[in-house]
Amino acid sequence: MAPRSPSSPERPRLWVVPKPDAGSAQPRLPSPTLDDSQLLASIRAGDPDAAAALHDRLRPVVERAIRRLLGRRDRDHEDLTQQAMIEVVYTIDRFRGDCPLDAWASTVAAHVVYNHIRRRTTERRIFDAARLEDDDAPASLRSLSRDTAARSTLKRVMTHLDAIDEVKAWTYVLHDVCGYDLREVAEITETSVAAAQSRLVRGRRELRERLASDPELAPMLSEKDKGENQ
Amino acid sequence: MTPDPLDRATRMLKDVVANVGDVDALPAGRDIAVARLADAIRTRARLQRRKRAYYTLAVAAGVALVVGGGLGMALHTGGTVAGVAGAHDLGRMVDPNGGVTVLRDGHTEALGGGARVAEGTELRTSPSSEARLDFDSGTRVTIGGSARVRLVEQSQRKRFSLEAGSLFAKVAKLTADERFVVATPDAEVEVRGTAFRVTIVPADRACEDGSPTRLEVTEGVVVVRHAGVEHRVAAGERWPQCAEPTPVKAGSTGSNSTQGTNATATGAAAMAGAASPPAIPVGALPASPPVALPATTAAASPRGEGAVAAASPEASSRLAEQNDLFDEAMRLKRGGDAPGALAKLDRLLASYPSGPLSESAAVERMRLLSSSDRGRAAVAARDYLRRHPRGFARAEAEAIAASAP
Numbered sequence: 001m002a003p004r005s006p007s008s009p010e011r012p013r014l015w016v017v018p019k020p021d022a023g024s025a026q027p028r029l030p031s032p033t034l035d036d037s038q039l040l041a042s043i044r045a046g047d048p049d050a051a052a053a054l055h056d057r058l059r060p061v062v063e064r065a066i067r068r069l070l071g072r073r074d075r076d077h078e079d080l081t082q083q084a085m086i087e088v089v090y091t092i093d094r095f096r097g098d099c100p101l102d103a104w105a106s107t108v109a110a111h112v113v114y115n116h117i118r119r120r121t122t123e124r125r126i127f128d129a130a131r132l133e134d135d136d137a138p139a140s141l142r143s144l145s146r147d148t149a150a151r152s153t154l155k156r157v158m159t160h161l162d163a164i165d166e167v168k169a170w171t172y173v174l175h176d177v178c179g180y181d182l183r184e185v186a187e188i189t190e191t192s193v194a195a196a197q198s199r200l201v202r203g204r205r206e207l208r209e210r211l212a213s214d215p216e217l218a219p220m221l222s223e224k225d226k227g228e229n230q
Numbered sequence: 231m232t233p234d235p236l237d238r239a240t241r242m243l244k245d246v247v248a249n250v251g252d253v254d255a256l257p258a259g260r261d262i263a264v265a266r267l268a269d270a271i272r273t274r275a276r277l278q279r280r281k282r283a284y285y286t287l288a289v290a291a292g293v294a295l296v297v298g299g300g301l302g303m304a305l306h307t308g309g310t311v312a313g314v315a316g317a318h319d320l321g322r323m324v325d326p327n328g329g330v331t332v333l334r335d336g337h338t339e340a341l342g343g344g345a346r347v348a349e350g351t352e353l354r355t356s357p358s359s360e361a362r363l364d365f366d367s368g369t370r371v372t373i374g375g376s377a378r379v380r381l382v383e384q385s386q387r388k389r390f391s392l393e394a395g396s397l398f399a400k401v402a403k404l405t406a407d408e409r410f411v412v413a414t415p416d417a418e419v420e421v422r423g424t425a426f427r428v429t430i431v432p433a434d435r436a437c438e439d440g441s442p443t444r445l446e447v448t449e450g451v452v453v454v455r456h457a458g459v460e461h462r463v464a465a466g467e468r469w470p471q472c473a474e475p476t477p478v479k480a481g482s483t484g485s486n487s488t489q490g491t492n493a494t495a496t497g498a499a500a501m502a503g504a505a506s507p508p509a510i511p512v513g514a515l516p517a518s519p520p521v522a523l524p525a526t527t528a529a530a531s532p533r534g535e536g537a538v539a540a541a542s543p544e545a546s547s548r549l550a551e552q553n554d555l556f557d558e559a560m561r562l563k564r565g566g567d568a569p570g571a572l573a574k575l576d577r578l579l580a581s582y583p584s585g586p587l588s589e590s591a592a593v594e595r596m597r598l599l600s601s602s603d604r605g606r607a608a609v610a611a612r613d614y615l616r617r618h619p620r621g622f623a624r625a626e627a628e629a630i631a632a633s634a635p
Contacts, residue, residue: 046275048268055264060253067250082263089270154246157239177243204236211235218235 036101043092058088058105065109068178070117080116084109103184110180111188114170156217160210168203175200318385320346321363321371326622329359330373349384353377355395368402369410382413389413396429417443417456431473438470445469549586552578556587559594568598589614593623600630608634 039057042050062084066077074080088108095104161169167189174180174188175196186196211217257263323330323345332339333352347353347363355361355377363371369388373379377395387409390397401410401421410421412428419428433440438456445454446468454461454469463469559574575595579588592614599607611627611634621627 043271043274046271046278048271051268051271052264054271055260055267059257059260059263063253064250067253068247072249072251078259082266085263085267086270089267090274092274150242154242157242160239161243173243173247176240177247207239208234208236211239 040092040095040101043089054089055085058085058101061102061105062088062109065106066113069110069113069173076116080109080112083116084112087112107180107184107187110174110178110184111190114188118166153217156214157211160207160214160217163210164203164206168199168206171196171199172203172207176204319366319369320348320384321365321369321381323347323353324362324364325359327356327359327620329356329375330354330361331356347381347384349381352380354379365402370400372398372400374398387411392428392430394430396427398427414443416441417445417454419445419454434473437472441470443469444473548582552582552585552587555581556591559591563594563598568602572598589618589621589623592617593621593626596623596627596630604630604634 036057039050039053043054059081062081066074066080066084070077070080084105088105091108095101161173170189171185174185175182180188182193182196182200185200186193189196189199191199323332331354332347333354334350353361353373355373355375357376359375361373363373365371365388371390374396377397378393379395379397380391380393381389382391383389386407389409389411390399391413393415397412399410399412399421404410404421412419412421414428414430417428427446429444429446430442431444433442441456443456445463447463447465454463461469555574555578559571559578562568562571562574572595575591575598578585578591579595582588592610596607596610596614599610608631611630614621614627615624615631618624
């Protein structure tokens with residue numbers, strides 16, 4: 001799956017939530033279907049009846065954002081999803097409509113995860129190698145997992161990523177791996193766009209140097225490259 | 231071409247993060263999640279309302295600040311007689327009897343109580359009234375009855391021109407670049423650290439070439455510059471030496487006096503080394519300007535022009551004792567010792583029922599009693615009204631008397 005594409009100005013600012021398909025399961029608590037403008041207006045007006053619509057509209061977006069950063073089995077996953085949704089409510093006034101609501105919610109969720117990971121006293125790594133052992137991993141990853149060499153390569157890359165400066169690693173992952181643009185990265189990591197840019201450049205350089213200087217990793221990456229080319 | 235290891239690693243990591251699996255839009259805990267979101271929406275609305283309230287309060291406070299600042303500036307610039315304001319300390323007018331006429335550029339102006347009086351203003355008092363100028367520095371100028379005073383300069387250099395009547399000045403300590411000068415038609419009195427009184431009387435050709443200026447020093451040393459000659463006048467002395475003690479009755483036309491602390495005076499004739507004249511009957515009363523023109527023992531002048539204050543060392547010492555009693559009472563009052571303050575005031579009133587501080591003491595006593603014993607306060611208020619039917623605290627006394635049970 002391709003990383004989340006950055007927002008483009010051509011896309012409509014407010015999206016209409018599609019009605020569920022006739023064949024799909026009916027929601028247990030049917031919520032009114034509101035378009036984004038109505039939804040935002042209701043939240044800003046303090047209407048608690050908009051909670052269900054907001055949940056159903058943004059929960060998948062928030063969930064995906066958190067899973068991308070933490071994997072599917074993080075122990076704090078549920079709490080973080082709730083926290084991110086509530087954070088969306090509290091920061092809704094900062095949403096000016098200059099990007100899709102999904103992109104905004106995704107950025108808020110990533111910010112919640114970023115702060116959460118940094119507050120952790122243990123397991124502060126961005127990527128946990130345990131996610132590679134996920135039994136529920138999709139076919140692409142399971143096939144990768146079957147390739148012992150590839151798994152070994154990935155673990156080694158994660159080790160190097162874990163070794164570089166934390167904020168630079170975060171910036172690299174958020175931008176290059178997860179697809180957030182620099183402005184969003186700056187918001188997530190609570191810094192300026194210029195600082196985010198600088199961290200990105202330095203993070204890339206440090207990681208590249210570490211990867212290139214790893215004698216075991218270089219042939220692995222080359223072999224993988226060859227294999228892909230074949 | 232050698233592949234970039236970072237590109238390869240990034241691609242692998244993208245594959246990992248892309249594995250988000252299926253997201254259930256209606257998870258098991260949806261109801262709880264929705265309820266929490268509803269709470270968050272309500273809380274946010276409440277916070278928004280509070281924020282708006284704070285904002286409104288802040289705006290209101292800002293407006294009040296601006297308005298208050300404007301009013302302050304208006305007062306600072308002298309109200310209706312602002313004139314040249316600047317950042318200088320301008321006297322605030324206190325006119326308890328409403329008998330002061332304010333003239334500026336030849337026009338009469340109404341001057342509200344507490345308004346600042348700028349330079350160039352002329353103040354005229356009626357025969358039965360007094361006025362006071364209170365400066366932020368603590369300087370206090372009391373203008374006696376039938377006086378005509380022009381505020382010539384009101385910058386760091388304070389210069390008053392006394393053309394008729396009397397002027398009592400209690401001048402706070404001056405800095406090196408400050409001056410306080412009272413000019414009479416033929417002399418200048420400059421304050422430097424003394425208590426003094428300058429009086430203008432009808433000229434007596436037999437005394438100091440007919441100079442109408444009379445200086446009496448009660449504290450420190452005053453220098454008189456007159457006709458290009460400087461005279462040093464010490465406490466208890468007066469200038470000219472040949473002059474009789476001056477009349478001090480407030481409101482007596484033609485009898486003009488100026489008193490002050492920190493004083494120097496200048497005159498024409500050489501009077502330095504003058505022999506000590508009879509003691510000056512009055513001294514500066516630091517805490518009671520309106521009564522600080524003590525018409526103590528009065529006697530007819532040789533020319534029959536108003537009362538002449540009799541001078542005696544005993545009078546000065548009695549005055550000092552009154553000052554001490556009153557100051558002590560005020561100190562105790564500020565310290566919260568009302569009974570102690572009342573005792574001092576009672577002693578002052580019993581010992582000096584007609585003293586210059588009696589009215590102020592009576593008022594303070596009445597005020598102290600009003601907060602503890604309304605019955606006694608009413609009695610004190612009625613007594614005050616009987617003794618001082620036109621006193622400066624008349625309205626307050628009437629209110630206290632009326633509110634008695």
